[in-house]
Amino acid sequence: MAQVMTPDTHNPTEVLAGPVERVTFHSPESGFCVLRVKARGHRDLVTVVGHAAMISAGEWITASGVWLNDRTHGLQFKAQFLKASAPSSGDEDKTNPLCGRRVCRSVRRHCSRIGCPS
Incomplete structure (x- = not known):
């Protein structure tokens, strides 16, 4: 994850990327x-405001x-x-850097045969 120190704060600026799983409010x-975003490098969904x-x-x-820790809503990015x-449009999963390569295709074929949860 890229981090850049901004001169006006002590908090490092971070970059997050991933698919939007849910729009909680707009x-x-x-x-x-x-x-709620499935951000790269994070196990759980991340709240982005x-x-x-x-x-x-x-x-x-x-x-x-x-990153901020809101007293009411907890940890938020x-x-x-925001772009x-x-x-x-393809069947590639952008959260997995191996998708589109032989390893990922092999795993998908295996899971489709034995019924793995997606």
Whole structure:
């Protein structure tokens, strides 16, 4: 994960990327949104707060910002920059860097034969 120290704060700026699993809240008027994201390098879903004109589940986001521990809502990633793009049209899983390679295709074939949960 890329980290850059900003001169005005002691919190390092971090970059998160991953698919939006759920849009918890979105205000069309202000663009403020609360998202649950399956971010690379994180086991659990991450709460991302930021601003986006339009956002929906399944879209891929890239965000830069800082981690905050909200007293009411807990640990959140506050995005200072948020870019959303359409989900991949292929069957590749962007959260897995091996997808599209022989190893990932082999695992998918194996799981489809024995019925692994996806």
